[in-house]
Amino acid sequence: MRLDQYLATSTELSRKDAKKAITKGRVRVDGSPVRSANLQVTDKAVVELDGSELHLPGEIYLMMNKPDGVISATTDSSQPTAVDLLPSQLASKVHIAGRLDKDTTGLLLLTSDGQWSHQVTSPRRDCPKTYQVQLSEPLSSEARGKLETGVLLKDEDKPTLPASVVTCSETTIELTISEGRYHQVKRMLAAVGNHVVGLHRLRIGEITLDPALAPGQYRELTGDEIRSIFGSA
Numbered sequence: 001m002r003l004d005q006y007l008a009t010s011t012e013l014s015r016k017d018a019k020k021a022i023t024k025g026r027v028r029v030d031g032s033p034v035r036s037a038n039l040q041v042t043d044k045a046v047v048e049l050d051g052s053e054l055h056l057p058g059e060i061y062l063m064m065n066k067p068d069g070v071i072s073a074t075t076d077s078s079q080p081t082a083v084d085l086l087p088s089q090l091a092s093k094v095h096i097a098g099r100l101d102k103d104t105t106g107l108l109l110l111t112s113d114g115q116w117s118h119q120v121t122s123p124r125r126d127c128p129k130t131y132q133v134q135l136s137e138p139l140s141s142e143a144r145g146k147l148e149t150g151v152l153l154k155d156e157d158k159p160t161l162p163a164s165v166v167t168c169s170e171t172t173i174e175l176t177i178s179e180g181r182y183h184q185v186k187r188m189l190a191a192v193g194n195h196v197v198g199l200h201r202l203r204i205g206e207i208t209l210d211p212a213l214a215p216g217q218y219r220e221l222t223g224d225e226i227r228s229i230f231g232s233a
């Protein structure tokens with residue numbers, strides 16, 4: 001696609017104003033200023049106008065700070081869902097990439113792109129997820145060692161993959177796991193004799209929950225955040 005057409009498609013600018021913006025040097029392609037409106041732009045090019053990255057309309061990629069008490073589902077007649085928190089024109093197009101329990105808060109990814117969400121959730125991709133975990137008891141060094149090597153969850157016969165544990169306070173840890181088994185974090189802590197009293201997802205791969213988002217708020221992912229999922233295997 002020509003650069004002026006790319007601009008006219010991804011912004012409110014008319015084709016004529018897009019050409020003007022290009023000739024004035026307001027547009028960069030892959031980091032370099034470009035003044036030629038007929039430059040051919042590939043799908044992978046990073047196009048910026050006045051320093052802000054542009055995207056062609058199409059797929060939707062969002063992060064939300066999921067509040068406590070909403071379920072990770074698109075619609076449910078009886079309970080509020082994370083998707084209900086979006087305006088209807090977005091809500092009808094997205095699904096959740098990696099669910100959280102009703103009482104878990106923090107980073108939730110929502111997208112219209114099925115291939116992309118598959119990269120987030122597929123067990124074969126091992127995309128790491130980091131949780132801040134509030135515990136009922138301080139974590140013993142023996143329990144920590146077990147989490148780091150792998151624990152056998154109730155009613156399962158295969159131990160969890162090694163997890164990484166960072167101690168934040170006596171009863172708060174950051175736990176990074178690369179699987180997505182049912183209630184995995186709560187069951188891992190139960191398996192080592194502890195109990196989760198608060199769970200908050202901080203990170204998925206290289207995507208970190210934006211601290212500017214209050215519970216229930218969302219924003220679009222940046223181009224780098226979207227692309228990071230394909231690079232995180």
Ligand code: URA
Binds near residue numbers: 099101182185199
């Ligand atoms: N592990 C859990 O136990 N619950 C979540 O919501 C996410 C991971």
